[in-house]
Each structure stands twice: as structure tokens, then as C-alpha cells.
Amino acid sequence: MNLVEITIQNIRVIRWLRLAPSKGLNVLIGPNGSGKTSVLEGVHLLGIGRSFRGRVCRAIITQGEENCAVSGLVDKGLGKELRMGIEKGKYGSRVRVGNREVTRASELAQNLPLLVLSPDDQSLLTKGSRERQRFLDWILFHVEPSYFNLLYRYFRALRQRNFALRQMNNRNLLLAWDEELGKLGELVDKFRRKSVETLFPILCQYLSSIMEVEVAMKYTSGWNVEQPLTDILRQRVKADEKLGYTFQGPHRGDLCFTVQGIPAYQRLSRGETKQLILALVLAQARCLYEQTGVIPVLLLDELTAELDKPSLYRVSQALMALQAQVFVTMVSEQMLNDMVWCKGKMFHVEHGTVRKLS
16 A cells, blocks of 8 residues: 555645655655645545644635645555545535545545654554554554444434433433443444454564653443443433533543553653554554555654654664654655665745655
């Protein structure tokens, strides 16, 4: 799976560009504000339907323009190619996959799996559990065809139960949602546990090869799994009515990372935190490959920032072993001297224009 060609229009400083990337490494070099990250945003928009730097569409559209657009040609292997495109503006979005206009951006993600490492990704460790749930859900979305719909149904039932809790005048309706939410929640947790079992040994391999610090990982379901979730929901009705929301369930599940029993984000340096998150990204990619045969495209923004020479060497070794299509941004090509790379393409980016260097 790789991106053969991409055309980007009106994304930040990029008015228009067409890129024919390498199947392997693609290095985007240029000063800050030149448009390097905007190229990655364009790829991300094509594969996910939004920027990885925020959900506000207006923010990424070039000043003075009304919309932005990205189109691309994806090599899906075995001689199959697929053209995709998305246009976003103040009147909404239009998405095309092949010859079809589709209503869900998730169809983009199904056809161009992407993973991102950006300077903002430390929030994976520092923010609430939903960020880490999404980490697991990404794998399941691509591996388990029924999971996306299951998760949608779970959160719909959760909203309905929360609404019923605040009404406090229809106990029979609340009991019905307890039953539905409990049943769906058990299934969500079952999928996530299975994913963690697959992920854990792969992550351990990457942690040992990239980091010099021992990191422990633990998955929690969001309730005491020794009891059925439906029973717990019914036991907590009065307590949840006081809160106005459902306190337990897989929406409260978490992946906890610790170093010597202390939360990793409190113990690790910024460079070590970046190594941990990169190990998680690589483990996601390897999980997808081992279960589907598909290697996702990797977008690595400012990969070299906060990493010393030994760390860069170990990280680049792990990346090359994965044999993924990689887009990486950096300020200077001199940083490549500290890394192990196979042949690829190098591009210079300045004022929103891209020039191929090699």
C-alpha cells in the first residue's frame, strides 16, 4: 500500500502542488513555516478527511480562498490502483473514492491507512483516556470489519443512557439502556483486550530496540470485569443519576504506561516520551501488517526534534525494517547523517513550493 501521486490545493501556504513520492522514504526539508507540515496535512486529509493539527476546517484553507482540495492515486498492490479525493470548504465536504461520491470519510481511511507522529502527540500520554482508546480503536477499525459499527452503537447507547439519567422520570427506559449498553460494552472490551494481547509483544520488541528505559503497559476495562457490566450499571443507577452521566464502562477504559510504577509522562524526558510514542506508532503499523498484510503510510513531522544521535540511529533502523512508505519533515538534510535510511526521495520545501532534490 503506497501513495503513487498526490495533488494539494489551498492548504495553508500551499496554493498548488503535485508530488510523485517514493514507495519508501520521502524527506521534506525546509525552514520553519515553509510548508513541510502542510504537505503532511494534505496526505492526512486525503486518508482521514481532516488535518492532524486540528478539526477546524477553516484553519487549514489558504487565506483568501473558500475551499481546499486533495486528490491522490493509491497503489493497493496486485496491480490495483485507486483514485481518491476530498474537497472541504464552508459549505461542507465532498469525498470521492474511485468513481463513487461517498458520504463517510471513513472510506478514505479504509483505502489509505495512515499513522502520524507529530510534536503534539505527547498528548497521547498526558491527556484523558479517550486518546489512548483511539489508539486501540485505530487497529480494530482496520482489522475487525464489524468494530466500527459496534463502537458507534455503544456510544449512541451511552448518550441515550446519559440522557435518561438526567431525566430521572422513566426507570423502565433506563433499565432498557442498561441492558443495551452492558451488552455492547462487553463486546467492545472483548475486542480491545484481544487487540492488546496482539499488540503487547510487538510493542515490547520496539521498546527494547528503541528505548533504554523499561516501560510497563497495562490495559484497564473501565469497570470491574469480575461482574457483568449490565449488573454494575444497574447497581450504580442512583450514583450515576447524581453525576448525570455513566461513570463506568469501556468509555472509561485506558492504556496505562508506567516507569518504575510512576506514570510515564511524569518520569520520562521529552526525548524519551517521543521514543515511546514512536514505538507505539510502529507497533500499530506492525499489528496491521501481521493481521492484514497492509503496511500503513507513516507521516513523521519533525522526527529529529528532541532525539539525540544514538536515539535517531535506533529509530531509523526500526523504521527501515518496517519497509513502509514514510514522509518525514526536517529542517536540514545534515540530520540524515545520524540515521540509517534506504534510498528514497528528497524534496526542498520553501514558500509553499516543492522542488525535488534527489
